[in-house]
Amino acid sequence: MKIPSLLLKTVSPVVLVLSILLMWQLIIWVLSPQEWLFPSPLLVWTRFNELWHANALQHHVLVTGTEVLAGYGLGIFLGLCSGYPISQIRLLEKVATPYLVAANSVPLIAFAPLLLLWLGSGMGTNIVVAAMVVYFPVTISTIAGFHSVSPYHTRLLHSLRANKWQRFRRLELPSAIPGILAGMKIAAPLAVVGAVVGEFLGTGEGLGHLILEANGLLDTAQLFVAIIILALFGICFYLSSLGLEQLLTGPWHHKRRL
Amino acid sequence: MIKAEQLSKTFLHNNGPHVVLEDLEFHLEEKEFVAIVGRSGSGKSTFLDLVMGLTQPSSGSITRTKPDLTIGYVFQRPALLPWRTVLRNVALPLEIAGEPRQVWEEKARHSLAQVGMVHTAEGYPFQLSGGMAQRVAIARALVQEPDLLLMDEPFGALDPILRDNLNVNLLKLWARTKKTILFVTHSINEAIFLSDRVVILEEGRFIEEVVIDIPRPRDFDTFHSSEFIAKVRKIRSIMPIQPNLPRAPL
Numbered sequence: 001m002k003i004p005s006l007l008l009k010t011v012s013p014v015v016l017v018l019s020i021l022l023m024w025q026l027i028i029w030v031l032s033p034q035e036w037l038f039p040s041p042l043l044v045w046t047r048f049n050e051l052w053h054a055n056a057l058q059h060h061v062l063v064t065g066t067e068v069l070a071g072y073g074l075g076i077f078l079g080l081c082s083g084y085p086i087s088q089i090r091l092l093e094k095v096a097t098p099y100l101v102a103a104n105s106v107p108l109i110a111f112a113p114l115l116l117l118w119l120g121s122g123m124g125t126n127i128v129v130a131a132m133v134v135y136f137p138v139t140i141s142t143i144a145g146f147h148s149v150s151p152y153h154t155r156l157l158h159s160l161r162a163n164k165w166q167r168f169r170r171l172e173l174p175s176a177i178p179g180i181l182a183g184m185k186i187a188a189p190l191a192v193v194g195a196v197v198g199e200f201l202g203t204g205e206g207l208g209h210l211i212l213e214a215n216g217l218l219d220t221a222q223l224f225v226a227i228i229i230l231a232l233f234g235i236c237f238y239l240s241s242l243g244l245e246q247l248l249t250g251p252w253h254h255k256r257r258l
Numbered sequence: 259m260i261k262a263e264q265l266s267k268t269f270l271h272n273n274g275p276h277v278v279l280e281d282l283e284f285h286l287e288e289k290e291f292v293a294i295v296g297r298s299g300s301g302k303s304t305f306l307d308l309v310m311g312l313t314q315p316s317s318g319s320i321t322r323t324k325p326d327l328t329i330g331y332v333f334q335r336p337a338l339l340p341w342r343t344v345l346r347n348v349a350l351p352l353e354i355a356g357e358p359r360q361v362w363e364e365k366a367r368h369s370l371a372q373v374g375m376v377h378t379a380e381g382y383p384f385q386l387s388g389g390m391a392q393r394v395a396i397a398r399a400l401v402q403e404p405d406l407l408l409m410d411e412p413f414g415a416l417d418p419i420l421r422d423n424l425n426v427n428l429l430k431l432w433a434r435t436k437k438t439i440l441f442v443t444h445s446i447n448e449a450i451f452l453s454d455r456v457v458i459l460e461e462g463r464f465i466e467e468v469v470i471d472i473p474r475p476r477d478f479d480t481f482h483s484s485e486f487i488a489k490v491r492k493i494r495s496i497m498p499i500q501p502n503l504p505r506a507p508l
Contacts, residue, residue: 150337152333152335152337153337153339155333155337156333156337157354158312159310159312159331160350160351160354161354162354166354170339170350170353170354171339174339174341177341249341251341251382252340252341252382252383252384253340253341
């Protein structure tokens, strides 16, 4: 990597964060809104420190983090497990695809109260909600991924008399990986949304609960703390799926194909 | 090495049977270089698939004199797997055959050296030009040291100058390795330049066979020799200018 591009990659996010903070502070200076309506960055930082030292934050971060991770993992696992057979069995695909697309266009979040009713409130339910919103984009992109196998490559493996496992391992899976990763990138922020919505409906813990609590108390600074942590969650997830993509397909993907 | 008798292949379509190959008689001897020339849709690729055993004849027979005959196949496209390095692309047939790493690595390197591409071994296919990629594809077909090399318009997608160059190299490779090659093309010039024998395929039938007795080694000057031009003229006169019927796409 050349030095200017390395510089750009590391410096530009820092500059972005600094300019957001500056804008925020400017609004405070120019409009001087009331504290409970729009707290200053400094106030939010102070509130964060208070919460942190009172051990009032750690547990909630852990709960939401676990829900997001578990929901994301479960959703991906189920998406892969159903996407592959659907992509291989034509009849199954014809039957399943319209329902998948239809189910994906229903706001799945709307099902959350129903799940709460059925499964009771708790981390388990929130994991299911997160998994559900992750499941559909991953399934659809898995199907698309396995369909992107080049017919020339299929012919090649056929001529080499590769068995079914060899075809899967050496052709179908690597062909599908860019598509699957694209679905995982779309699903990463959705997992956070799913978990928080579950928490909104009342489990008494997690960052979603912290937001509701802060809202009720007009503790806007705490609200901001929770929102910023959630945003960082989303960013971390997205970056890790980006990292995975780089790891798995970095040397060849998005390059000219032959 | 290969013998086809009354070989026919019919595909069933929704709108009835479609005869692709009809009553072919064909033989291929060891160390021979035979070219099959025909226009698009004349059944050339289907014939190669039959030789390869990828598809079964509808009637007639195709026999191999050696039961364990090994065949390497070069397609119209390089069909290199983009996520594998050049070396691992070449090694693919050996990996599928279950060879251990030490074996395939050495053989793949040797095979790449044969086509002059060993310097690209650690690179990825996207870094290669079209001609380089097709040479790698040839290395992949050679890696199992096959008795017979089937080539299906391997240079058809390349520009004419590059194509001539690769053909000259192919002849050198053939002279060195003494493989049997069955080469399919729609270029009359290419067929004459390369082969010992040109078989003309028209509408699913072998309508004529022309022996090419132009002395070897052949090089760029061969294209301008009077005997070469005479052969071109002869084959042109055999091949009808207009095909009788537009054929259904396969």
